[in-house]
Amino acid sequence: LIARELPVIPHCTEDALSAKGVNTRVDLMEIESLARERIVREHALAGVTFTSPKTVAVDADVEIGEDTVIAAGVALYGSTRIGARCTVGPNVTATDATLGDEVTVSHAVLTDCRAADRVKIGPFAYLRPGTEVGEGAKIGTYVEIKNSVIGAGAKVPHLSYIGDADVGEGANLGASAITANYDGRQKHRTKIGKGVHTGVHNSFVAPVTIGDDAYTGAGSVIREDVPEEALGIARAPQKNIEGWARRKKHEKPSG
Template sequence: MSAAHAPTVIVLAAGRGTRMRSSTPKVLHDLCGLPLVGWPLRAAGEVGAHRTVVVDQPARVLDGHLPADVQIVEQHADRHGDGTAGAVIAATDLIDPDRPVVVLTGDAPLVTGEVVAGLLATHAAEGNSATVLSAELPDPGQLGRVVRDADGAVLKIVETKVAGDATPEELLIREVNAGVYCFSGDRLLAALPRVGGDNAQGEKYLPDVLGILRADGDRVGAHQAPTPEIVLGANDRAELAVVREVLQARIHEAHLRAGVTIVNPASTVIDDGVRIEADATIEPGCVLRGTTTIAAGAVVGPHTTAIDATIGAGATVLHSHVLGAVAEAGSTIGPFSYLRPGTLLREGAKAGAFVELKNADVGKGSKVPHLSYIGDAEIGPGTNIGAATITSNYDGYHKHRTTIGAGVRTGVDTTFVAPVTVGDDAYTGAGSVITKDVPAGALGIARERQKNIEGYAEQAAARAAAKD
């Protein structure tokens, strides 16, 4: 679309969303990694909107939650009126009369940029003053029917929620109004002041603009969406779950067609912002969120959560939780490991079973095999950390770092009391509490010598019998 014909997009988001039963504004509820309102905003971006306007409540609950290039206006009932037309009236100062205007709703996330582009194309090709997005449903229920004239133009939209609103013939129509509109900017501006609120709710309804334009002799058309789910919105949490299922299926399909193996999509959650390369494998039970990236050949799962994580080529992550951490190519994680923010597992390194790493740099090929906590530490390449090793990094006031060199072999159950440095090729004895630096190539041992007490078992039994 040329810049000269780029539309103004208005997203209606001033509803209170009481049916969500939530302190979070309805359009800010998370939906596959974006707020609900983020999906129509994405559609606006995909069609190259000249200007994107979001209509908010007077309390401006969306401030600070929208992209910087989105303009927010407030809908005040006393100035603009309630209802969808009142919301558009609130944005009239930002409507360019020489550009098409697309009106989306903030709680209808299934309308894509491709669908909006089709709506705009139909609007231009037919020379319409207004074009309605419609969909054909096998069971239209109580949705408004699109009634066309003999030439295919839209004659009217008939509401069906109240008995008698529609004739029996109109109720047989399966084409319904999806609640998305395209208007010629000048004709919309001319019609809006004439929308009244003479109805039971006292609200100004945007579909009334269609009748005004028809009365003026303008043509009103309809663009039928390719799939029926386009009409789905999210007015409560049950409906949010339904649209989430549709969006999640779209995300899965895109990854599958791009060469990613998702073994069981039904048990897999993938946010929109997740990037996965071809030939990666996602096992069942995985949750991939935020800005997570997964490189080719990596195997993630089963039952792994990765949030804002980076998983390198050929890495494996089994039954683990990776949050804001980086696992480079060929590294292995799990089972039952927890990698926390600031962790870097370098190429070929290992975080084994029941290992927690926090703000730790684990060198190339190094291993933290099992039952260990390594926090605020640097580990050189080729080092092996014995089971149940701990970096004691917190003195009750401040965090301190532990530095362990290359080729180090620590004994099981070693505690490093930071700050402490262990040189290259050094060893520690099992059960040691290391409070001083260990020079390169040295063995650090810090434990009491073993003492055996002969006859202890008999003495213990005698003491127990005496108490009886």
């Protein structure tokens, strides 16, 4: 500029980082690293504990409550809000998620979802957009939830997919619960009432409603509504064929 006889106006700043130029990807990485360190430091000064600060990424608009612990490998993006006295991590990615107070979450992916106070999530859980988890509920290992409301105190503890569903307060879904919500053209909702207990390996073919305090038998494919306080069973009866293994052992191979 001087060589071209153009004006050069100095500008004083107390923040050297804001004046640092970015001309290469290496420059960009250095700036991002410094910015992350600054954000983490600000949260730490406000009462948040980071057990492994160099492994954490926190966006500028993220809010974290006092006495919350952020473990290694945590990434908090967008407008994520985390309450007080939570334990987040290790290995959690949250984008535009809202967590209440005293929430525990580990090894999980949370996207555009909400969890109330004292919820437990993970390990290895996936909460997708539109999910709302009520106070004191549990979302356990290898559980995926999408566009569903999980009532207060309800439990979805193991190996389940819950999509487009309303699960009542205090319900307990057995391992491998599946809501079959898509008929090939459109999505349908499953409604599971308060205090319901479902057996292991249950599929719920939506639209379907399970009434309050009802039970469903293990291995059932529930296609019809189950009334309140009823037991719904939908499976083929077991058949035992005596001596089958002995005869099979002595069969001659075909061909």
